[in-house]
Amino acid sequence: MRIDVLTLFPEAIEPFFACSIVGRAQEAGLVRIVCTNFRDFTTDKHRSVDDKPFGGGAGMVLMPAPLLAAVEYAEAQDSQDPVTRVLLTPQGQPLTQKLARELAQKPRLLLICGHYEGFDERIRIGLQPLEISIGDYVLSGGEPAAMVMVDAVVRLIPGAVGGEQTLDEESFTEGLLEYPQYTRPRNFRGMEPPEVLVGGHHKKVAEWRRSEALKRTWQRRPDLLRARPALLEELRQVLAKEGLPAPDAPTGEPAWMDTTDY
Ligand code: ADE
Numbered sequence: 216m217r218i219d220v221l222t223l224f225p226e227a228i229e230p231f232f233a234c235s236i237v238g239r240a241q242e243a244g245l246v247r248i249v250c251t252n253f254r255d256f257t258t259d260k261h262r263s264v265d266d267k268p269f270g271g272g273a274g275m276v277l278m279p280a281p282l283l284a285a286v287e288y289a290e291a292q293d294s295q296d297p298v299t300r301v302l303l304t305p306q307g308q309p310l311t312q313k314l315a316r317e318l319a320q321k322p323r324l325l326l327i328c329g330h331y332e333g334f335d336e337r338i339r340i341g342l343q344p345l346e347i348s349i350g351d352y353v354l355s356g357g358e359p360a361a362m363v364m365v366d367a368v369v370r371l372i373p374g375a376v377g378g379e380q381t382l383d384e385e386s387f388t389e390g391l392l393e394y395p396q397y398t399r400p401r402n403f404r405g406m407e408p409p410e411v412l413v414g415g416h417h418k419k420v421a422e423w424r425r426s427e428a429l430k431r432t433w434q435r436r437p438d439l440l441r442a443r444p445a446l447l448e449e450l451r452q453v454l455a456k457e458g459l460p461a462p463d464a465p466t467g468e469p470a471w472m473d474t475t476d477y
Contacts, residue, residue, distance in 0.1 A: 216321070217249070218324045219325040220361050221282065221325065222356075224328075227358050236369065236370050237370075240375040245372050246369050246375075248365065251289055256284035256288065258280075264281050276331065276334070290325065294322065301327065301346075302327045302339065302357075303329065303348075304333075307345070308346065308347060309349075309350070310349050310360075312367070315367040318364075319371035328356055347360070390442075390446060392428060392439075397409075401413065430453065
């Protein structure tokens, strides 16, 4: 896979791509990440990338010409594989594990990081990109979003993460949050792992983890379970077995789910 990142601040994100799983995936030749500063595609002496909005108002808007020139340049490099263009913006569809899995199948991605108030609409019209948001908050630029996206996608490329099972067991791959984990020491400040985890009974360990994942998801992200009747039924059985109230009993939503006040 090749990933191009168009940004005004390559120096802010390049070190991140050199580290950890993304860095190792590059060293192993699984992915090549190329950051390009689209200020290098300006033609005026001030190297301007933005200007005041038509119609007035605060803030600056990214002009179409330098960005489109940078896209054309980046896309002409390397293989002629089709390029999936992504504009990082809070207006986009939310980044999810499902979307990350889809993007991990693509031969080439091109991520565009905005800055300032926004993009001239002709950037959208000209490029017809996917628009992706990493959450309902406003960043000063798309760079942190590009790092998040690259990380979420690259770790799904086969071979990028040691032990494919690790990936499968992780949060969200199956729509559940992860169960509680413990490691050494066995006794830490008087706190010990549940007996079942140190008993060496693999089937019981798997059952405990599954139950805990279901309960944790129900407590923290009931929205994830409500959309999955089969999981909700499984939770119902777990709660009944443990003598806890059924999941349809009103439990109260986590306070953060209140969207009336943003
Ligand atoms: N650029 C600014 N805010 C953003 C967000 N929430 N997601 C993606 N890109 C952004």
